[in-house]
Amino acid sequence: MSVTDQPRRRIPGRAGRRLRYALVVLAFLLPSAVPMAMFTIYPMFGALWVSLHKWNLLSPMEWVGLGNYAKLLQDPDTLNAFGNTFYYILGYLPLVYVGGLALALALNQALPLRGLLRSVYFLPVVTSWIVVALIWRWLLNPEVGIVNAALGLFGIDGPGWWTDPTWAMPSIILASAWKDLGFVMIILLAGLQAIPQDLYEAATVDGAGWWRRLFNITLPMLTPSTFFVIVISLINGFQVFDQVYAMTGGGPAGASTVVVQQIYDLTFRYSRAGEAAALSWLLFVLVLVVTIIQIRGQKRWVNYA
Amino acid sequence: MRRRRTNPLLLLVVVLGAAVMFFPFLWTVITSVSPGAGLSATPSLPENPSMAAYAELFENTPFARVIANSVGLAVAQTLLQLLTSSLAAYAFSRLQFPGRGVVFAIYLATMMVPIQVLIVPLFVQMRDLGLVDTYLGVLLPGIASAFGVFLLRQAMNQVPRELDEAATLDGAGHFRIFSTIVLPLVGPTLATLTVFSFMSSWNSFLWPLIILRSEELKTLPLALAGLQGQYTTQWDVMMAGSVVSIIPMLAIYVFAQKYVIQGVASSGIK
Numbered sequence: 125m126s127v128t129d130q131p132r133r134r135i136p137g138r139a140g141r142r143l144r145y146a147l148v149v150l151a152f153l154l155p156s157a158v159p160m161a162m163f164t165i166y167p168m169f170g171a172l173w174v175s176l177h178k179w180n181l182l183s184p185m186e187w188v189g190l191g192n193y194a195k196l197l198q199d200p201d202t203l204n205a206f207g208n209t210f211y212y213i214l215g216y217l218p219l220v221y222v223g224g225l226a227l228a229l230a231l232n233q234a235l236p237l238r239g240l241l242r243s244v245y246f247l248p249v250v251t252s253w254i255v256v257a258l259i260w261r262w263l264l265n266p267e268v269g270i271v272n273a274a275l276g277l278f279g280i281d282g283p284g285w286w287t288d289p290t291w292a293m294p295s296i297i298l299a300s301a302w303k304d305l306g307f308v309m310i311i312l313l314a315g316l317q318a319i320p321q322d323l324y325e326a327a328t329v330d331g332a333g334w335w336r337r338l339f340n341i342t343l344p345m346l347t348p349s350t351f352f353v354i355v356i357s358l359i360n361g362f363q364v365f366d367q368v369y370a371m372t373g374g375g376p377a378g379a380s381t382v383v384v385q386q387i388y389d390l391t392f393r394y395s396r397a398g399e400a401a402a403l404s405w406l407l408f409v410l411v412l413v414v415t416i417i418q419i420r421g422q423k424r425w426v427n428y429a
Numbered sequence: 430m431r432r433r434r435t436n437p438l439l440l441l442v443v444v445l446g447a448a449v450m451f452f453p454f455l456w457t458v459i460t461s462v463s464p465g466a467g468l469s470a471t472p473s474l475p476e477n478p479s480m481a482a483y484a485e486l487f488e489n490t491p492f493a494r495v496i497a498n499s500v501g502l503a504v505a506q507t508l509l510q511l512l513t514s515s516l517a518a519y520a521f522s523r524l525q526f527p528g529r530g531v532v533f534a535i536y537l538a539t540m541m542v543p544i545q546v547l548i549v550p551l552f553v554q555m556r557d558l559g560l561v562d563t564y565l566g567v568l569l570p571g572i573a574s575a576f577g578v579f580l581l582r583q584a585m586n587q588v589p590r591e592l593d594e595a596a597t598l599d600g601a602g603h604f605r606i607f608s609t610i611v612l613p614l615v616g617p618t619l620a621t622l623t624v625f626s627f628m629s630s631w632n633s634f635l636w637p638l639i640i641l642r643s644e645e646l647k648t649l650p651l652a653l654a655g656l657q658g659q660y661t662t663q664w665d666v667m668m669a670g671s672v673v674s675i676i677p678m679l680a681i682y683v684f685a686q687k688y689v690i691q692g693v694a695s696s697g698i699k
Contacts, residue, residue, distance in 0.1 A: 142430075146526075148524070148602075148603050148604075149524050149526045151516075151518035152516045152517065152603070152607075153516070153517055153520045153532075155512065155513040155516050155517070155573075156513035156514060156516065156572075156573040157517070157532075157537075157573075157575075158671055159513070159569065159570075159572035159573040160539060160573045160575070162554075163547075163551065163554075163569055163570040163572070163573075164534070164539045164542060164547065164570070164573075165539065166550075166554070167547040167550035167551045167554060168542055168546065168547060168550075170549075170550030170553070170554070171546055171547065171549065171550050172552065174549065178585065181549070195489060205660060211557070216619055216638040220533060224678065227443075227446070228644040230439055230442070231443065233435070233439065234435060235439070235440055235443065236435065236440070239686070241443055241444070241447050242686070243686060244447040244450055244451050245447060245450055245684060246444075246686075247450065247451070247454060247679065248450065248677075249430060249628075250624075250628050250632075250675070250679060250681075250682050251632075251675055252631070252632035252634070252649070252650050252653070252674060252675075252679070253632065253634065254632075254650045254653045254657075254674075255457075255653065255671040255674060255675065256656055258657060258667065258671065259454075259456075259671075260453075262456075263453060269643040289521070302450070305450075310689060310690060310693060311693055312692035313547060313690050314691075314693035315694075315695075316691050317690070317694055318694055344557065359541055362543075363543035363545075365543070365545060365635075366634060366635075367473075368547045369635075370634075380456055384543055384545045387545050387546065391548070391549055397549055399588070400549070401546075401549065404543070404545065404546035405546075407543070408541060408542055408543075408546060411541045412538060412541055415541060
């Protein structure tokens with residue numbers, strides 16, 4: 125169809141075409157941008173505004189400037205909450221990554237019932253923390269839990285797990301790693317399947333053993349998935365809450381109170397909404413900075429084919 | 430490619446691991462059919478299994494209504510997220526506009542905002558809109574998903590642009606290209622997003638807890654938490670509720686499983 129067939133039909137000018145294109149862009153973008161602006165970005169700045177006030181959720185807000193931030197930085201509870209969050213991340217991340225990698229390597233082999241096995245490992249991922257916490261509080265019950273019963277068979281007197289300040293965080297880490305193992309496995313499986321097989325064949329011809337191939341081919345080729353797992357796990361790790369809330373409520377005596385639990389307590393238990401908002405902004409900025417550092421630093425170690 | 434034989438030791442380890450993973454679920458199912466079950470270190474098969482706990486659940490608590498609420502909200506959130514995310518992903522993958530990189534970075538940054546941070550301002554906002562204790566109040570914050578946009582954009586970037594160009598020459602506009610060329614080719618990623626989106630709605634706890642008041646609007650996690658308070662010693666009822674809450678999610682995963690790994694792989698995360 126050439127233009128001469130319909131000479132008098134609307135021939136849009138440059139401005140008209142640009143307007144039309146702008147409308148197309150908006151039509152694609154606005155259905156997500158409007159809800160995101162209204163229900164994520166606007167309340168975020170709402171929280172920033174609240175963070176500059178003293179507020180108990182009921183009476184009018186009272187301007188305190190950066191007072192909440194200053195107060196938080198001197199509050200030992202803040203330090204405790206960040207300390208527990210780092211503790212959680214340092215325990216959880218190596219456990220879930222090494223476990224997920226081992227599983228992905230194993231379930232990438234030709235095994236009977238492979239699909240079923242993958243589903244079993246993925247089952248905890250789709251289960252609600254309300255259910256998982258109930259199950260783990262039973263497994264790790266100091267008196268009647270099966271973990272301590274099993275330890276007893278070896279003559280080990282099991283700890284008090286989530287009822288003991290020393291063991292509360294390890295309990296949460298263990299349950300979290302168990303729940304998320306399948307998620308890490310799926311991401312790494314996808315990564316493993318993208319590695320060209322001829323690399324392995326060439327290495328085998330050269331006489332490289334299993335460990336050599338793991339360290340010289342698999343792990344370097346897997347760095348993009350590893351990067352994704354670490355970025356997502358760190359974001360989720362800093363925001364850890366559901367499992368803490370459901371398993372220990374942050375206790376005993378604040379031993380497992382993480383930052384988001386502290387935000388929750390400040391808001392709903394102590395009605396110190398201004399400080400809670402300030403703490404949530406501190407957390408957000410920390411996560412943002414950590415993520416930007418990772419994205420900047422990825423060129424040093426991530427291989428993109 | 431040579432097909433290697435199964436290493437029996439590896440199989441044994443993986444099967445044992447799966448048994449350890451699965452054991453708590455098995456115990457949950459067994460407890461749910463053991464009337465009067467208590468806590469014990471050595472779970473055993475019930476002497477007279479019965480579905481009494483399930484009957485209790487559906488007769489004496491509004492569990493059927495609770496399931497309907499959860500299904501309705503999860504289906505609505507999933508459909509909305511699939512629509513809004515795929516549209517936005519197309520814009521970031523195929524359309525040129527000023528500030529595209531910045532807008533995309535803002536989308537990604539919203540992934541780093543924990544919902545707990547937004548709870549108070551969001552609640553005030555919903556109160557002002559008169560949406561406290563309504564389905565819409567639960568649903569609105571979940572319409573858009575930055576994770577979904579990210580996942581689908583990565584997948585769409587892998588769709589060869591020559592296909593668009595060919596369609597453009599045939600006179601197709603962006604909506605045609607989007608719906609007839611790009612969308613069908615990112616099917617596995619859409620399946621992946623369906624699983625994650627449904628899961629996030631199905632299991633979400635804090636926001637519904639805060640926004641919902643009426644018993645007849647409550648979702649499964651809220652009802653389960655309620656059961657744990659109400660039937661503190663009746664483990665069979667608590668576990669029956671847990672089993673009921675897992676089954677629909679499991680069904681969705683089994684249905685979509687085939688596509689999930691492929692979907693993650695084609696999103697270029699690799």
